[in-house]
Amino acid sequence: MNRSFKYRIYPTAQQALLIAKTFGCCRKIWNLMLDDKLQEYRAGRKMSRQTPAQYKKDYPYLKEVDSMALINVQLHLEEAFRSYFQQPRKGLPRHKTRKRSSRRYTTNLIKNNIEIGRNWIKLPKMGKVRAKIHRALPLGAHIKSVTVSQDRCGDYYAGVLVEIDPLKTKQNTDRLGAIESTASIGLDYSMPSFFVSTSFPATHPRPMKKNQERLARAQKSLSRKRRGSANYRRQQKKVARIYRKIADQRRDYIHKASREITNRFDVIGIEDINMVAMSRVLHFGSAVFDNGWSLFVHCLTYKAEEQGGTVTKVGRSYPSTKRCSQCGIVNQEIRLGDRSWTCPNCGAFHDRDKNAAENIRQETVRIMMSRQPQGMRG
Numbered sequence: 242m243n244r245s246f247k248y249r250i251y252p253t254a255q256q257a258l259l260i261a262k263t264f265g266c267c268r269k270i271w272n273l274m275l276d277d278k279l280q281e282y283r284a285g286r287k288m289s290r291q292t293p294a295q296y297k298k299d300y301p302y303l304k305e306v307d308s309m310a311l312i313n314v315q316l317h318l319e320e321a322f323r324s325y326f327q328q329p330r331k332g333l334p335r336h337k338t339r340k341r342s343s344r345r346y347t348t349n350l351i352k353n354n355i356e357i358g359r360n361w362i363k364l365p366k367m368g369k370v371r372a373k374i375h376r377a378l379p380l381g382a383h384i385k386s387v388t389v390s391q392d393r394c395g396d397y398y399a400g401v402l403v404e405i406d407p408l409k410t411k412q413n414t415d416r417l418g419a420i421e422s423t424a425s426i427g428l429d430y431s432m433p434s435f436f437v438s439t440s441f442p443a444t445h446p447r448p449m450k451k452n453q454e455r456l457a458r459a460q461k462s463l464s465r466k467r468r469g470s471a472n473y474r475r476q477q478k479k480v481a482r483i484y485r486k487i488a489d490q491r492r493d494y495i496h497k498a499s500r501e502i503t504n505r506f507d508v509i510g511i512e513d514i515n516m517v518a519m520s521r522v523l524h525f526g527s528a529v530f531d532n533g534w535s536l537f538v539h540c541l542t543y544k545a546e547e548q549g550g551t552v553t554k555v556g557r558s559y560p561s562t563k564r565c566s567q568c569g570i571v572n573q574e575i576r577l578g579d580r581s582w583t584c585p586n587c588g589a590f591h592d593r594d595k596n597a598a599e600n601i602r603q604e605t606v607r608i609m610m611s612r613q614p615q616g617m618r619g
Contacts, residue, residue, distance in 0.1 A: 345390035393481035425508035427602030437594035448490035449531040499540035510605025566599040
């Protein structure tokens, strides 16, 4: 099992210069290899396998940076061409520029060239870089690679990819046992409150909506400045900081909520929703993406797997809204504007979203029981 941990790093001026050189060399290698591959591809010849080493004679400054960073560029370019051949609609890989491309590179662990201390991270060619180690790596975790990046605000980060022993997760699978005796929950997606359930309240902060006026003022100020000027670049950073704060607030809530849910419940049921289609067809627009539902599902899934739990997606065709959670009858008369309804069969009164959440929970339990061996049921 692979996990990634992202830490803020504080390089010195000399280390920051080496990071900038590495960004530039990775960009240069990408463009050189891409030129050669495109020339062979358009000439109808079989594309040869280029390596960074063959360019170092003509460009000696490539020797100043970490060689593994350049090799990873080669692997990423080859993967980009494989993706193009499988799905040509994606288009051919494009050249990278200093302004348009992301500022990041990846290096791999070789002979303990990467280490993590109490307040530092050791990186190839740089030595120890001061870092905020806000969370220690799990016991027994093996470092595989580190991705060094710089965001639009100018801050540096190190994303550490580690491999975790799956035995810990396998030992926790005893938590499930018989599905009837485990704690289960169903989550029904809701635009205003993020999700609705019968046993866990959601209080999404809606960060984009809260920061909308501040962001609009900053963007208006940016539009009035001459593009490329010093004032324009300073205002760009101010806009980037607002966007980063919005993303941090959203991510903070999602991680806390998903952790609390996975700690309390072993079986979690969610809707299988196409968020892109919802934003287009129902004209919800950016309000859908402000919630960050896809990230929430991702966090729920891997955190549940680590603790021996499970996350199950209920099919889109399942009538969670129209089905009575008490008697099981499907009421076809329910419309989108009906926020509550009374079952014509048993007379039960339902809140639309809470009834859907309970139906999702029941369907998830049914699916999990059908997957268990006969001897473990009941």
